[in-house]
Amino acid sequence: MRFKYLVTLVAMSLGMTAYTKAAIADVTVSWQAGDNSANIQRAINTGDSTVIINKSDKPWLIGKPIYANKPNQKILFQPGVVLEAQPGAFKGKYESMVSVMADNVTLSGYGAEFKMRKADYANPSLYEKSEWRHNIHVRGARNFIIEGLTLKDSGGDGILVEHGPNEPNQLPVSKYSSGTIRGINASDNYRQGISVVSAKDLLIENSTFQNTSGTEPASGVDLEPDHDWQKLVNVRFNNTYFKNNQLDGIKIALWHYHGSQVEDISITFDGCQSFNNGKNGIDITGIDDGYYDGPKGNINFKNCKVESSKEHGVYIQNDQKDPTKTFNISFTNTSIVNSATKSTEFYPITLFNTFEPGGIPNINFGSDFVITDNKSRPGLFASYFAQTHGLTNIHGSIAVKNPLKRTSYLGNNLSNVTLKFTN
Numbered sequence: 059m060r061f062k063y064l065v066t067l068v069a070m071s072l073g074m075t076a077y078t079k080a081a082i083a084d085v086t087v088s089w090q091a092g093d094n095s096a097n098i099q100r101a102i103n104t105g106d107s108t109v110i111i112n113k114s115d116k117p118w119l120i121g122k123p124i125y126a127n128k129p130n131q132k133i134l135f136q137p138g139v140v141l142e143a144q145p146g147a148f149k150g151k152y153e154s155m156v157s158v159m160a161d162n163v164t165l166s167g168y169g170a171e172f173k174m175r176k177a178d179y180a181n182p183s184l185y186e187k188s189e190w191r192h193n194i195h196v197r198g199a200r201n202f203i204i205e206g207l208t209l210k211d212s213g214g215d216g217i218l219v220e221h222g223p224n225e226p227n228q229l230p231v232s233k234y235s236s237g238t239i240r241g242i243n244a245s246d247n248y249r250q251g252i253s254v255v256s257a258k259d260l261l262i263e264n265s266t267f268q269n270t271s272g273t274e275p276a277s278g279v280d281l282e283p284d285h286d287w288q289k290l291v292n293v294r295f296n297n298t299y300f301k302n303n304q305l306d307g308i309k310i311a312l313w314h315y316h317g318s319q320v321e322d323i324s325i326t327f328d329g330c331q332s333f334n335n336g337k338n339g340i341d342i343t344g345i346d347d348g349y350y351d352g353p354k355g356n357i358n359f360k361n362c363k364v365e366s367s368k369e370h371g372v373y374i375q376n377d378q379k380d381p382t383k384t385f386n387i388s389f390t391n392t393s394i395v396n397s398a399t400k401s402t403e404f405y406p407i408t409l410f411n412t413f414e415p416g417g418i419p420n421i422n423f424g425s426d427f428v429i430t431d432n433k434s435r436p437g438l439f440a441s442y443f444a445q446t447h448g449l450t451n452i453h454g455s456i457a458v459k460n461p462l463k464r465t466s467y468l469g470n471n472l473s474n475v476t477l478k479f480t481n
Contacts, residue, residue, distance in 0.1 A: 084108035093121035093144055102128055109133045117142035117173070123153050129160040135207070137169030145175065148213070151188035154195040155212070158235075159222075161200040168206030168241065176248050179213030180272060189249040189273050190214045198222020198232025209244040216244025216267065220255035221288060234258045234289045241265060248272035251303065254281045256288035263296040268303065275311070276304035278335065281325060286317030290325055290353075297329040306341040307332030307367065312385075315352055316345040322355035323385055332364045339364030339397055342387060344376030347414040352378075353385055360390045364397055371397035371406040371429075374418065381419030381450045388422045389454070395430045402435045407456075411443035418444055423454030423477060430459045436466040437479065445469025452477045 085106045087098050098118075101109045105128045111118065113136045121144040126133060135141070143155060155172055156165065172193045179185045191213030196202055198221050209216035217239065222232030234256040242265040244251040251267025254260065267278035275282075278300030281290055300307035310325065332339040340359070345352035364371045371394035378384040398404035406429045409418050418440075429437040437458035440449065448471030455478045458466070466479050 084110055086110040086112060089114040089116070089118060092119060094118045095120045095122040095124055098124055102126060102131065102133065105131065107131060111135045111139050113138035119144045120155055121147040123148070124156045125159050126156060126163045126165065127159040130162045131160070132164040132166060135165070135167030135170035139167065139170040141170075141172045143174040145178070148174070148179070148191050149185065151186055152190045154190070154192040154214070156193070157195040157197055158199045158202050159197055162202070163199060164203040164205070165194065165207065166203070166205050170206065171208040171210065173210045174212045176211040176213055176246065176272065179248065185213075188213060191248075192216070192218045193244075193247070194218070196220065196235045196237070198230060199235050199237065202235065202237035204237070204239045204242065206241045209242065210246055212247045214248055215250040215253045216247045217242070217252045218255070219253070219257050219260060229287060233287055236260055239263070239265060245269045246271070250275060250280050251278045251300070254279070254290065254293060255283055256290075257293050258289045258291040260293045261296070262294070262298055264298065266299040266301070268299070268301045271304040274305065275309050277306040277309040278303045278332070280309045280311060282309070282311040282313075283315040286315065286319040288315070289321055290323045291321060293325045295327045295330050299331050299333065300335065301331070301333040303335045305335065305337040307335040307338070307364070308340045310342045310357060312344050312352060313346050316349045317351060320351070320353045323353045323357065324355050326358045326360065327362055328360040330362045332362075332367065334366040336368050338370045338373045339367035339394070340372045342374045342376070344378065344384065347377055347412045350379055350383065350416070354383065355385045357385060357387045358390070359388070359392050363393045363395065365395040366399060367397040368400045369398060369404045370408045373408045373410065374421065375410040375412070376418055377411050377414045377416035377447070378419055379416045384419060386420040386422070388424065389427050390424045391426045392424070393428045393430070396432060398433070402433050405435055405437070405439035406431055407438040408441070409438070409444045409449070410441045411447050413443055415447065417448035417450055417471070419450040421452050423456050425455050427454060427456045428459065429456060432460065432462075434462045434464060436464045438466040440468050445471065447471065448473060449475050451475070455480060457481070
């Protein structure tokens with residue numbers, strides 16, 4: 059039977075950490091005054107199946123990045139644990155508090171908290187400007203689990219999910235991450251509650267991403283690949299809230315996702331709510347203007363609600379010449395309630411095109427899409443270029459509950475458009 063250990067700090071003058079046998083399960087890390095990062099890292103490096111961080115009366119100060127770099131390991135943060143970035147630490151622009159670097163790693167922390175120092179990082183007299191000081195950075199890991207944690211005050215994202223490390227001028231060996239994120243409360247982070255750059259088979263559920271502010275995109279979630287070799291395949295959000303963020307609640311930004319290696323996307327939001335966000339409730343933007351080699355696939359919203367967004371409720375931009383060569387968007391049982399509150403220059407739904415050739419294609423609003431509004435404006439607005447370049451394959455029925463009854467106008471350049479509006 060394998061021995062388990064208690065990690066304790068002894069012989070400070072020797073700068074050593076001692077391992078002593080103990081009648082407990084797994085590796086338990088002892089709190090110490092000052093920086094705890096080396097002690098926690100040593101426990102992780104044992105490769106033991108479980109590392110336990112016990113509650114202390116004081117925060118666990120973290121002065122250096124921690125790397126969850128051993129496969130098949132669970133790191134358990136007991137209820138009441140606070141991992142807190144040490145003042146003056148994380149000077150590097152790309153330093154995150156915890157990075158998941160191996161497969162089958164679990165970070166479990168119901169009732170525990172990771173807390174960084176966002177205000178310090180934003181102070182140019184203290185830190186070099188950066189948007190990459192994340193609470194948790196998942197780098198090319200398969201079958202990871204992150205659960206139960208509160209993630210606050212980062213200088214970047216609460217969680218960033220992307221590809222693995224790579225050598226200069228080479229593609230990473232691991233081009234995406236896969237796993238489960240559940241029971242997370244990400245609040246008051248600098249760039250995003252959560253960013254997904256490259257993922258396959260990723261489930262996010264029963265979580266809240268809120269109060270993001272500082273630097274764009276400043277949203278609850280941003281799904282945004284940077285290169286054509288990355289992926290957004292089977293990415294699912296269930297029963298998750300995006301609220302009170304500086305800009306968008308849900309942002310899907312596919313600007314850079316074009317080229318010879320792109321794969322079909324598959325993204326689903328089910329039972330999600332976007333509430334009181336400073337810009338758009340849902341923002342979907344296709345590939346860069348003038349490019350036509352982006353992904354096909356599907357973006358689905360089921361049983362979702364957008365409420366009280368300051369600008370548009372749902373904003374869609376996708377300039378495409380050939381509707382068979384781009385993605386589809388569908389809505390099932392979706393509602394927009396009193397959104398676009400800033401002014402009547404914004405709308406519950408906006409379809410927007412640039413001056414580049416290509417119309418907006420492939421949107422199905424379903425049979426149970428409902429807009430509740432109390433301002434003098436149409437429920438759906440199509441921009442000048444959207445009307446000029448045309449709409450293709452736009453279907454469904456939208457019930458607009460507005461006593462002012464303004465008519466939505468789609469223009470005359472319509473191809474296979476059966477969308478209906480009812481009062």
